[in-house]
Amino acid sequence: MIKLLPLLALLFSFNAIAELRATGDLGIVIEREDGNALIINTTEHKRLAKIEKLGDLSHASVVFSRDQRYAYVFGRDGGLTKIDMLKDAIDKRIIQAGNSIGGAISQDGKLIAVSNYTPGGIKVFSSDTLELVADIPSDYGEGLRSKVVGLVDAPGQRFVFSLFDAGEIWMADFKNPKAPAIKKFPNIGKQPYDALMSPDGHYYIAGLFGEPGLALLDLWNLDAGVKHILSDYGKDDEKLPVYKMPHLEGWAVAGDYVFAPAIGQHKVLVIDKNTWELHDTISVAGQPVFVMARPDARQVWVNFAFPDNNQVQIIDVKDLSISKTLSPGKAVLHMEFTPRGEQVWVAVRDDNQLVVYDTETLQEITRLPANKPNGIFFSSRAHKIGL
Template identity: 50%
Template sequence: MKRALALALLTLLPLPALAQATGDLGLVVERASGSLLLVDRSDRAALTRIEGLGDLSHASLTYSPDERFAYVFGRDGGLTKVDLIDRKVVARTMQAGNSIGGAISDDGRLVAVSNYEPGGVKVFDAETLAPVADIPSAGKTIGLVDLPGRRFAWAVWDTGEVFMGDFSGAAPVVTSLGIAGVNPFDAVLTADAHTYLVGLFGEKGVMSYDLWSPETPPQKFLTDYGKTGADMPVYKMPHLQGWAFTEGQFALPAVGRHEVLWVDSETHADRGATPVHGQPVFIIAQPASPYVWVNFATPLNDTVQVIDSRDHKVVATLTPGKAVLHMEFAPRGAEVWISARDDDKVLIYDTHTREKLAEIAAKAPSGIFFTARAHRPGL
């Protein structure tokens, strides 16, 4: 009887903020106005606008493990902590002059930021944004990802060097993994945290690091790609964190080409290329399917194409709107949300029929980030 009474009393108590549902929420970066649009994925609706985040022209963000807080990395060097339940900025620090992204540790206690100016990686306490570590570098840092065990990995554009930082102890331990090549422009971690891939802009090739077996020498692949033809001007740098991993393959953007490249994820052997509409920027795998979706650099950036990873053929071409900058899938792949910056809209498509379901007004939207990212490494 006492237990039943206690349970009855508990049901009358107001739920704490942390118990409120966040699983169907997301944030859309409004790059021109320094604001975020909080959206409800289930209702396909905007809930509110959160302002005062500075320069978001190349912004990204990550989430705390409980999905309540977003950590936003602004181009102006600002690191901002946003509360999705209270719908407001709760902390902000100008930690550098120009930053390009960040990551949160696997235990959710540390937030790391990679900087262009003055370079290097800075690490902060996720609760307070108090500084924890400052790791300088001899140039712009790129490709920052979280690794298991309170570790991070990153590369340096100017020197080509790749580093791993271990922040599990009283003092950080930073280890060089060697030189990847000339001008690494981005990097990505596979979903199992096994392989760290570093793309090179200053030379042909991609460098692969085996993080499960650090003693294994890194391997370079795609070194012969593109040697038989002339590259086009690169209008927008591809984003490796939008590479697709599907059907035992890496689906990679061809820098300076209108192609998607396919590489065997185990052997790194070339599996061919798919001619596409323009220069790929993001290539993103549709969850629970064999398909990848691709968007493109200006001036051909009004189009999205869908490719079947089994035969490498384009199966659909969509024109959602002007200046498509980003795509984000519902966690189980039923929908894809697409930002059309110059139309001031986010478009929502059914991934099975590929028909538009809804649209949401937004101010020059770019990145779309659902809270499901809180549970995926490398983001």
């Protein structure tokens, strides 16, 4: 026994080491058709686990707890699932609405907000227990309820979101979670389809589908209201059909410029951040969907709507030109950069693959199997405003 004890202790400590897992370089990949989430390691390029039965993930997004242990998956069917990335298991799961589009985590990490189409509005939950904290219906008139899009977190324990049918932006202050203070900005433009928070938490910008231009809210100057920018852009041009709505989540801010997808034109808009006027446009291979800056903002990566969705183009921010066109495969749906941007992961839905590129050489590093992947979310998002 005396001889055995040290040996046992050694065995236990080895076991403990083997079971330890850090989460700072993990990520979640959504398999849309199967309703699964894969936990992946971005350093080792490995699939660690498959979490199943998360419902309809045809339009799913993910946010992470500030300790980077938990991933919250927002499903299309109103499902909200809290995944424990240390245990490879579902911690909690609720169905909170009938039809849902996305979510956000509060500045302090204690609240999870979900934006819903049906019934329209946002619901806010405790990130710990997923118990309901607040329900804010998006009523904008007698018997009228709007679909809610573009929900993001903002500094000051606030959430900001847009009402697609109403053409409004609302800001909900959750410093007192039991009595959120809501500020409404009406008449911001027709059909805001998505929105983003600038990475410094200063500006909230909604893209408009129903009219040219964008709606800009300066969070440092709320009294100035929402400013309509780029109203004249593309007004007289023929609008090309849009086979997939662009996403503004990864909207790229690089130096003095904001890069954004044009709607109904095969162009990326380059907006001067000082004047909010159009600086330039860059012609690209199709209707841009995601326009995302590498973390150092030297490159902007663009993917496209059907039928041009087999390509990815890389804009060199130095001279605002296309430096390369890649063909990762059939139906490129999403891209995610590693925290410091040396690599990017690309989801190729119809080829059932994740492709990892070196962003310096633009060479492929590896491919991993995933069934109909449509979203890649790395845990480094936990510490970013607006993601």
